Every structure is written in structure tokens, then in C-alpha cells.
Amino acid sequence: MDCLRAFLAKLQNWQRKVNAGNVAMFENLSTVLDENEDHLLDPLLKTEITQHLKSLESELKNYFPEFEEEDGKLVRNPFSGTLDIATIPSDVQDEFLDLKNDSVAKDLYEERSLTVFWRSMYQSYLKVSEIALRVLLPFSTTYLCECGFSTLLHIKSKSRNRLGVDPDMRCALSVHNLGSVT
Incomplete structure (x- = not known):
């Protein structure tokens, strides 16, 4: 954002x-x-x-509609001392406090990227993770769309202007996705 x-x-x-x-x-x-x-x-x-x-x-x-700034704070750093518990939905507050005081989760937060951290917290802290993943999801899906358009533009150049690009796109995007997973 x-x-x-x-x-x-x-x-x-x-x-x-x-x-x-x-x-x-x-x-x-x-x-x-x-x-x-x-x-x-x-x-x-x-x-x-x-x-x-x-x-x-x-x-x-x-x-990209604006999201609540407090949601952004929660996603960026759930262990921040400035995060106001009152701004978190009441049905999620207890779970959030459990997460905030989980030292293993804090270690994971410091070692991993935000998306990997929140994905790994999904099993233990379902409600809090859902809030975070809802905030993070539009950016990753947009990234994948942009990769697809860039691949299409590369494949369907003036020198290779043909209609059937499906097999080439499938191959190029599967290779790209494998590279981004590792």
C-alpha cells in the first residue's frame, strides 16, 4: 500500500x-x-x-480500495507495541493476544517474509491470519496477472504473431510459478 x-x-x-x-x-x-x-x-x-x-x-x-490503517499495522507487525487492541474485531482479540505473546511466532516473524509468516500462522491463529491474508492477497494476485501479461507480450511479439499461444503460455507460466515457489 x-x-x-x-x-x-x-x-x-x-x-x-x-x-x-x-x-x-x-x-x-x-x-x-x-x-x-x-x-x-x-x-x-x-x-x-x-x-x-x-x-x-x-x-x-x-x-485497490483503501483498507483500514489498523489492518495494515496488524499485518506489517502484529508484535508492535503501538497496535491498539481496541481496533481489532472483538471476536479476534483473544486470538490476537495469544499470537502477540507467542515467542515462537515472534521468531518466525523475524525470520520470514510477511506472506510466509502469515501462511504459517494460519493453522494456529485462523481468524487473525484470515485478516492478514485478505490484506496481502490482492498484491500477490496482481503480481501473477502482471507476470502473465508480460509473458504474453514476450511470446506474442511482432515476429511471432500467431493466434494459438495457449501451449507456450502454459509452459512459460508454469516455469515462472515453479521459480517463484522455491
């Missing part, structure tokens, strides 16, 4: 800069404008770029 918030802030900053006529963040466009004699951005193009950036911002906000 931190990366997403930073990117959304960049989009808003880029919109402001484009409205002021500054397109330095768009390297290719900036090069074309530098080669142009008057170095000015066409008002119609400025509007189109701004609209595109607004549309991208809107789509990202729609695809």
Missing part, C-alpha cells in the same frame, strides 16, 4: 506539472518537444495527458 500511495501521489504531481507545461517526467515526449522549434506543449495534448493520468489514478483507486 505504501508503494501504491506513493505512485498515486506521483500521478497527482505529474498532473500538476503537465498543467504547468512541464513534461520532463515523460522522457520521450520531452525529447520530441525539445526537437520541436517552439518547445510548447499543445493544449489539446496537455488535456489528453491530464485526462489519462486522472483515469489511471481513478482505476488504481478502484482496483
Whole structure:
């Protein structure tokens, strides 16, 4: 979510800069404008770029709705002293306190990534893990979709423009997924 918030802030900053006529963040466009004699951005193009950036911002906000900041704190560090127990759903509080005071779980948290940690806590702390995995899941599924699109773009290049990419995609993605599991 931190990366997403930073990117959304960049989009808003880029919109402001484009409205002021500054397109330095768009390297290719900036090069074309530098080669142009008057170095000015066409008002119609400025509007189109701004609209595109607004549309991208809107789509990202729609695809990744804000989650409660307390859920984020719980996921990032369930052992934090600043995490307020009152912000955790009441039916999960006792289980959370058990987790927070589990020294083996704390050792695992320090040794493993967040996703591996929460997946390993699923058997022992089901309700708390479900909250954490619900927060983490959209990012991993988005990552897999992006990998699929990148693979498709690589396979279906101009030199290999054919319709039946299913076997190639299946092979490429299964190799990719095996690599990400290990």
C-alpha cells in the first residue's frame, strides 16, 4: 500500500506539472518537444495527458480500495507495541493476544517474509491470519496477472504473431510459478 500511495501521489504531481507545461517526467515526449522549434506543449495534448493520468489514478483507486490503517499495522507487525487492541474485531482479540505473546511466532516473524509468516500462522491463529491474508492477497494476485501479461507480450511479439499461444503460455507460466515457489 505504501508503494501504491506513493505512485498515486506521483500521478497527482505529474498532473500538476503537465498543467504547468512541464513534461520532463515523460522522457520521450520531452525529447520530441525539445526537437520541436517552439518547445510548447499543445493544449489539446496537455488535456489528453491530464485526462489519462486522472483515469489511471481513478482505476488504481478502484482496483485497490483503501483498507483500514489498523489492518495494515496488524499485518506489517502484529508484535508492535503501538497496535491498539481496541481496533481489532472483538471476536479476534483473544486470538490476537495469544499470537502477540507467542515467542515462537515472534521468531518466525523475524525470520520470514510477511506472506510466509502469515501462511504459517494460519493453522494456529485462523481468524487473525484470515485478516492478514485478505490484506496481502490482492498484491500477490496482481503480481501473477502482471507476470502473465508480460509473458504474453514476450511470446506474442511482432515476429511471432500467431493466434494459438495457449501451449507456450502454459509452459512459460508454469516455469515462472515453479521459480517463484522455491
